[in-house]
Amino acid sequence: MSLVYDYSNPTAIHFGKGQIASIVKHLNKDNKILVVYGGGSIKKNGVYDEVSSVLDGFNWIEFSGIEANPSYETLNKAVALSKAEKIDYILAVGGGSVIDGAKYIAAASLYDGDAWDFLDGSVTVEKALPLGAILTLPATGSESNGNSVVSKKETNEKRFFASPLVYPVFAVLDPSVMSTLSDRQLANGLVDAFVHTCEQYLTCPNTSLLHDGYAETILRGLLSLAQTWDNRKDAIWEENLMLLANQALNGFIGSGVTQDWATHMIGHELTGFYGVDHAQSLAVVQPQLLRVMMEDKKEKLALMGENVFGIKDDNEAVIIAIEKMYESVGVTTNLNDYENVDDKVIETIIPSLKAHGMTAIGENQNITLEVSEKILKMAM
Numbered sequence: 001m002s003l004v005y006d007y008s009n010p011t012a013i014h015f016g017k018g019q020i021a022s023i024v025k026h027l028n029k030d031n032k033i034l035v036v037y038g039g040g041s042i043k044k045n046g047v048y049d050e051v052s053s054v055l056d057g058f059n060w061i062e063f064s065g066i067e068a069n070p071s072y073e074t075l076n077k078a079v080a081l082s083k084a085e086k087i088d089y090i091l092a093v094g095g096g097s098v099i100d101g102a103k104y105i106a107a108a109s110l111y112d113g114d115a116w117d118f119l120d121g122s123v124t125v126e127k128a129l130p131l132g133a134i135l136t137l138p139a140t141g142s143e144s145n146g147n148s149v150v151s152k153k154e155t156n157e158k159r160f161f162a163s164p165l166v167y168p169v170f171a172v173l174d175p176s177v178m179s180t181l182s183d184r185q186l187a188n189g190l191v192d193a194f195v196h197t198c199e200q201y202l203t204c205p206n207t208s209l210l211h212d213g214y215a216e217t218i219l220r221g222l223l224s225l226a227q228t229w230d231n232r233k234d235a236i237w238e239e240n241l242m243l244l245a246n247q248a249l250n251g252f253i254g255s256g257v258t259q260d261w262a263t264h265m266i267g268h269e270l271t272g273f274y275g276v277d278h279a280q281s282l283a284v285v286q287p288q289l290l291r292v293m294m295e296d297k298k299e300k301l302a303l304m305g306e307n308v309f310g311i312k313d314d315n316e317a318v319i320i321a322i323e324k325m326y327e328s329v330g331v332t333t334n335l336n337d338y339e340n341v342d343d344k345v346i347e348t349i350i351p352s353l354k355a356h357g358m359t360a361i362g363e364n365q366n367i368t369l370e371v372s373e374k375i376l377k378m379a380m
């Protein structure tokens with residue numbers, strides 16, 4: 001089947017050491033800027049000081065405390081500030097959570113209703129303030145995509161919205177800011193980027209040599225970073241993770257091809273209820289999902305085996321290789337390894353998937369609630 005797609009990625013990328021200074025090309029002194037960040041890592045590693053000095057002479061205020069898996073409750077405080085101060089530009093400095101949070105703030109600042117409406121899908125974003133991003137943790141691709149994932153603490157819901165209006169206008173990708181990342185966050189980034197690529201590649205065969213080849217390059221790159229995990233403090237290793245994670249979810253490899261995203265939908269529920277990190281949730285769900293859906297994915301699993309792992313005619317061996325890769329960087333593939341996961345996983349997650357309309361997911365819409373239950377049972 002021939003490809004048909006629309007693709008646009010408007011985010012200007014400033015890549016490399018020293019690029020934080022480039023943000024001034026996009027801002028002007030008439031802007032009233034809200035700088036948003038997380039729990040303080042940027043204060044410890046000098047990024048806050050660098051941003052402050054670059055913004056000297058600009059009109060800016062700040063909002064801190066956006067948590068990992070950003071909450072609706074915290075973000076609404078930033079929205080109130082943004083509205084009261086008549087902010088007209090949001091600058092996110094952080095990982096996926098801060099950037100996703102900034103997208104919510106950008107859209108909610110110009111919305112009169114309860115902005116959870118964007119997350120439950122009842123309202124489409126029609127306006128948003130412009131935003132820019134200074135990335136400090138390569139993983140999600142949020143720095144140059146239009147997605148935002150927000151959690152509501154009150155109900156343990158973790159939902160997403162997507163809009164072309166919340167692509168960052170610019171993103172700074174300076175790998176030197178990664179030196180303070182923990183092993184856990186580096187491994188999370190590697191696993192998240194790997195799964196993003198799989199969600200757009202590991203579906204049904206397509207005719208594009210470019211899309212498959214591009215995705216395989218990303219997958220091989222991430223595998224190689226896992227194999228050279230001992231070098232993770234080297235600048236070149238960090239630079240490669242930042243490059244690969246960005247390309248894994250900037251929209252291109254998914255354009256015009258069948259996508260899956262079921263691992264993410266089930267994983268979001270696990271994070272919503274049990275607080276496991278985003279990438280950790282993916283590492284427990286994905287291998288079992290691949291086993292259960294092996295027949296649907298057999299051609300692409302075989303292609304991945306051959307072109308990424310060097311495995312021929314053995315799809316189970318490909319799945320084992322993926323598991324070994326995650327485990328090799330310290331991310332477990334067994335849900336029981338997480339302390340706060342109780343024996344009520346099925347009775348908690350399955351009704352929530354149902355409530356969120358996730359009753360027929362996957363590239364063939366055949367991952368029903370029964371199939372999700374089977375996947376979760378196998379992950380325990």
Ligand code: NZQ
Nearest residue numbers: 038039040041068069095096097136137140142147180181
């Ligand atoms: O809050 P601070 O103090 O900054 O600490 C953060 C946070 O605790 C820390 N960190 C970030 N940069 C650092 C650093 N620590 C030291 N040095 C640095 N340079 O890392 C911790 C985790 O940060 P977070 O932003 O939560 O991680 P990540 O980038 O993995 O983002 C995860 C969020 O993104 C969503 C996930 O669901 C989750 O909510 N996703 C967003 C997507 C998108 N927008 O397209 C797609 C993904 O599939 C994902 O769902």
Ligand code: ZN
Nearest residue numbers: 140192196278
């Ligand atoms: Zn992800």
